[in-house]
Amino acid sequence: xxxxxxxxxxxxxxxxxxxxxxxxxxxxxxxxxxxxxxxxxxxxxxxxxxxxxxxxxxxxxxxxxxxxxxxxxxxxxxxxxxxxxxxxxxxxxxxxxxxxxxxxxxxxxxxxxxxxxxxxxxxxxxxxxxxxxxx
Amino acid sequence: xxxxxxxxxxxxxxxxxxxxxxxxxxxxxxxxxxxxxxxxxxxxxxxxxxxxxxxxxxxxxxxxxxxxxxxxxxxxxxxxxxxxxxxxxxxxxxxxxxxxxxxxxxxxxxxxxxxxxxxxxxxxxxxxxxxxxxxxxxxxxxxxxxxxxxxxxxxxxxxxxxxxxxxxxxxxxxxxxxxxxxxxxxxxxxxxxxxxxxxxxxxxxxxxxxxxxxxxxxxxxxxxxxxxxxxxxxxxxxxxxxxxxxxxxxxxxxxxxxxxxxxxxxxxxxxxxxxxxxxxxxxxxxxxxxxxxxxxxxxxxxxxxxxxxxxxxxxxxxxxxxxxxxxxxxxxxxxxxxxxxxxxxxxxxxxxxxxxxxxxxxxxxxxxxxxxxxxxxxxxxxxxxxxxxxxxxxxxxxxxxxxxxxxxxxxxxxxxxxxxxxxxxxxxxxxxxxxxxxxxxxxxxxxxxxxxxxxxxxxxxxxxxxxxxxxxxxxxxxxxxxxxxxxxxxxxxxxxxxxxxxxxxxxxxxxxxxxxxxxxxxxxxxxxxx
Numbered sequence: 088x089x090x091x092x093x094x095x096x097x098x099x100x101x102x103x104x105x106x107x108x109x110x111x112x113x114x115x116x117x118x119x120x121x122x123x124x125x126x127x128x129x130x131x132x133x134x135x136x137x138x139x140x141x142x143x144x145x146x147x148x149x150x151x152x153x154x155x156x157x158x159x160x161x162x163x164x165x166x167x168x169x170x171x172x173x174x175x176x177x178x179x180x181x182x183x184x185x186x187x188x189x190x191x192x193x194x195x196x197x198x199x200x201x202x203x204x205x206x207x208x209x210x211x212x213x214x215x216x217x218x219x220x221x222x
Numbered sequence: 223x224x225x226x227x228x229x230x231x232x233x234x235x236x237x238x239x240x241x242x243x244x245x246x247x248x249x250x251x252x253x254x255x256x257x258x259x260x261x262x263x264x265x266x267x268x269x270x271x272x273x274x275x276x277x278x279x280x281x282x283x284x285x286x287x288x289x290x291x292x293x294x295x296x297x298x299x300x301x302x303x304x305x306x307x308x309x310x311x312x313x314x315x316x317x318x319x320x321x322x323x324x325x326x327x328x329x330x331x332x333x334x335x336x337x338x339x340x341x342x343x344x345x346x347x348x349x350x351x352x353x354x355x356x357x358x359x360x361x362x363x364x365x366x367x368x369x370x371x372x373x374x375x376x377x378x379x380x381x382x383x384x385x386x387x388x389x390x391x392x393x394x395x396x397x398x399x400x401x402x403x404x405x406x407x408x409x410x411x412x413x414x415x416x417x418x419x420x421x422x423x424x425x426x427x428x429x430x431x432x433x434x435x436x437x438x439x440x441x442x443x444x445x446x447x448x449x450x451x452x453x454x455x456x457x458x459x460x461x462x463x464x465x466x467x468x469x470x471x472x473x474x475x476x477x478x479x480x481x482x483x484x485x486x487x488x489x490x491x492x493x494x495x496x497x498x499x500x501x502x503x504x505x506x507x508x509x510x511x512x513x514x515x516x517x518x519x520x521x522x523x524x525x526x527x528x529x530x531x532x533x534x535x536x537x538x539x540x541x542x543x544x545x546x547x548x549x550x551x552x553x554x555x556x557x558x559x560x561x562x563x564x565x566x567x568x569x570x571x572x573x574x575x576x577x578x579x580x581x582x583x584x585x586x587x588x589x590x591x592x593x594x595x596x597x598x599x600x601x602x603x604x605x606x607x608x609x610x611x612x613x614x615x616x617x618x619x620x621x622x623x624x625x626x627x628x629x630x631x632x633x634x635x636x637x638x639x640x641x642x643x644x645x646x647x648x649x650x651x652x653x654x655x656x657x658x659x660x661x662x663x664x665x666x667x668x669x670x671x672x673x674x675x676x677x678x679x680x681x682x683x684x685x686x687x688x689x690x691x692x693x694x695x696x697x698x699x700x701x702x703x704x705x706x707x708x709x710x711x712x713x714x715x716x717x718x719x720x721x722x723x724x725x726x727x728x729x730x731x732x733x734x735x736x737x738x739x740x741x742x743x744x745x746x747x748x749x750x751x752x
Contacts, residue, residue, distance in 0.1 A: 093533035094588050096520050098513035099649050101399025102227065102249045103522025105588065108514050108533035115514050115534045125589050126227055126522065132248035133647060133661065139514060140658035142534070146496050148509035149538025159507070164539065164549065171506045172553035174489045178462045184441070188451045188460050191412035192467030192543075193401035195510075196518025196530065198566035199543040200403070200410035201418060202558065203466055206547050207445075209436040210556035214423055214445030215460070218412045219401070219468055 088112060094121060098194060099134045102126060106138060115139045175211070184212035191218045224394035225358065225605040226524045226592065231256045232392035235263040235354035237347075239289065239378070240364020240742075244273040245646040247398045250360070250523075263350045267292060268364060269641060270671075270713060271706045280346045283708055284337040286639050287368055287628030287743045293377040294625065295333030296348040297325045297384055305352035307386030314617055315383050321620035328625075336625060352385050356393035363400060363643070367741040369629050371733040376621040383618050389607040399523040401650070402513075406521035409577065409593070410570065414445030419574030435573055438556065448474070449737035452729065455483040462489040466543060467510065471499040472651035475739040476729030477722050478695050493546060496653050499719055508546050511536035518544070518563040519586065521593075525603070527581060528590030628743040629731030632710065636692060636745035638676070639711040642723050643742075652717035668721025670699040671713035672748065677703045680750060687751035690714070692744055695725040698751060712748060716741075 092107040097118075105124025109117040118138040122129035151167035152159040162170070178186055189207040191200050200218075207216045230236065230253035243251040251274065258264055258277060266278040267289075275281035284292050300306055301322065311318050330341035351357050359382055365374045378395050379388070387393035399405050411418040421428040423444055433439045446454055448470070454460040463484075474480050484490060484503055492504040501507045515536040521527045536542065541549075544566060548558040560566050564583045571578045577593040580600040585591060591602040610616035632639055647664035648655040655661040670688055682688060684703045689696055690712065699714065699721045707713050714723040724741075731740040 095530040098402040101523040141654035142512045142514045144657045152507040186461040190465045193404035194467040197406040198563040202547045208440045209438040210551045217448040
């Protein structure tokens with residue numbers, strides 16, 4: 088049996104409480120407060136204690152989906168990326184880069200946000216980048 | 223936040239306005255209770271009788287959208303009693319005279335007419351805030367989600383400056399961020415007018431630095447905000463949208479309008495954990511990894527950049543968001559290749575020398591570091607503006623702000639005020655919390671809070687289904703009779719897709735500068751479902 092605690096940060100509100108994910112044999116079992124953390128000092132709210140639940144949910148998307156004739160079809164990453172890339176290139180070719188908008192996310196990491204806006208600005212060539220901070 | 227979360231415990235007075243802290247930021251509320259135990263005074267101003275009101279030295283329920291008048295009224299009283307910090311105002315601020323003249327007009331009687339607050343309550347608020355330093359002001363979306371959102375924030379800053387509460391520990395102006403990495407998304411340049419580190423698009427030198435670093439010349443024209451994107455879609459200017467980890471279909475104002483706009487798009491691409499309301503209408507959906515399935519950093523409300531660590535492998539074929547973006551970009555001809563998020567982080571710190579420049583994964587450790595952290599030996603910054611403000615003069619600016627009405631005021635057709643928000647067990651559009659059994663058990667459906675007097679007049683009983691309508695549309699929700707709302711005001715939570723609150727809210731009323739919609743004030747009618 089492999090049982091470990093992985094330090095992380097709660098992804099609900101903007102407080103940023105330190106958590107420990109309990110992992111047994113590669114499966115996420117629970118969420119514990121991080122005792123020494125400067126933000127929450129070993130406490131969590133009801134959402135934080137249940138942070139792991141959404142990760143294990145049966146409703147999670149497990150593979151990319153591509154809409155064909157009005158219906159979603161499961162796709163490989165290669166196919167989904169190729170489909171998306173072709174459609175975007177087509178639209179940029181026809182209407183220019185400012186016809187594309189990118190909504191980055193207050194849920195993903197700094198590194199991912201950085202890449203998402205870099206994608207918009209350097210790859211597509213538009214500053215149409217925003218997220219829900221103003222919502 | 224100008225100051226740190228732990229500093230709240232050291233405050234002499236805490237003023238909470240437009241934040242339902244115990245429900246939305248429970249671990250920050252804990253600091254408020256600790257401060258109370260240490261003898262701090264607590265002021266709560268909120269249109270609803272929130273839980274925190276019960277612990278306050280003074281709690282008021284001001285009319286929706288009247289925050290500027292309330293704050294000007296407090297400042298009027300502070301100046302009249304000469305409680306302001308004169309040395310601080312002289313040494314560290316400018317623009318006091320114009321501001322003082324504006325505030326002069328906000329007598330307690332005038333403020334009562336606008337806000338409904340009794341003069342003696344306003345006086346007590348002013349006295350507690352001004353005479354128990356250091357005073358910490360906490361706010362959330364109750365201040366910002368208004369057509370006067372920027373005015374409201376500036377008024378909060380005026381109050382803090384007036385009493386010398388910016389640039390010292392345990393004080394400050396502290397917006398509580400609603401999402402785990404909304405601070406980081408802004409810091410990383412997830413905005414149409416700035417690049418990472420808030421470096422403006424309009425600055426040619428900045429454009430040069432980034433174009434060189436990225437090996438591609440980048441556009442220097444400011445882009446569209448999310449509020450501008452919707453009309454741009456309807457006008458045919460915006461054809462494709464890439465939505466990462468957001469559910470605008472439930473979170474944005476005026477659901478019908480947005481639903482129509484999304485259908486007009488040629489191409490909608492959504493990157494998500496779940497088949498959210500927005501993902502359901504997409505052309506391509508990318509399955510993304512969750513918080514426990516990836517490495518990287520989040521930056522919290524107090525500017526603390528902290529590492530998250532992969533605990534388990536992503537479910538199914540799901541990929542980490544950074545990996546998906548790299549694959550897509552490379553497929554489109556702009557190569558992005560990184561081995562780890564740490565490589566990306568090192569690129570970020572090189573391009574944001576003033577804020578993240580001194581950070582490395584090793585230095586972040588478990589506790590993280592608070593920006594600005596410009597050098598590798600810099601300890602991070604627990605509170606901002608200690609010696610100077612980031613303006614050419616080094617001084618803070620007072621703003622003369624007059625009160626303006628919200629966009630909608632109740633009338634014959636729509637006689638009720640509606641405000642919206644979160645409840646303790648759920649988060650935002652509920653995609654994560656509603657599938658969590660213990661949280662779902664706390665609240666399974668949407669509801670509308672209505673005052674007992676209004677319910678009696680409409681012959682609505684607790685649990686009765688009601689129909690709520692606005693100029694935009696109508697929705698149904700079971701009634702919850704409570705005096706937490708004032709007579710004439712209704713409250714709807716935003717978490718429930720089958721009771722989509724934003725069918726009612728107004729997408730045409732937003733702050734002219736910040737473009738934030740007025741979620742906190744709209745007018746509606748309500749009747750019993752028959």
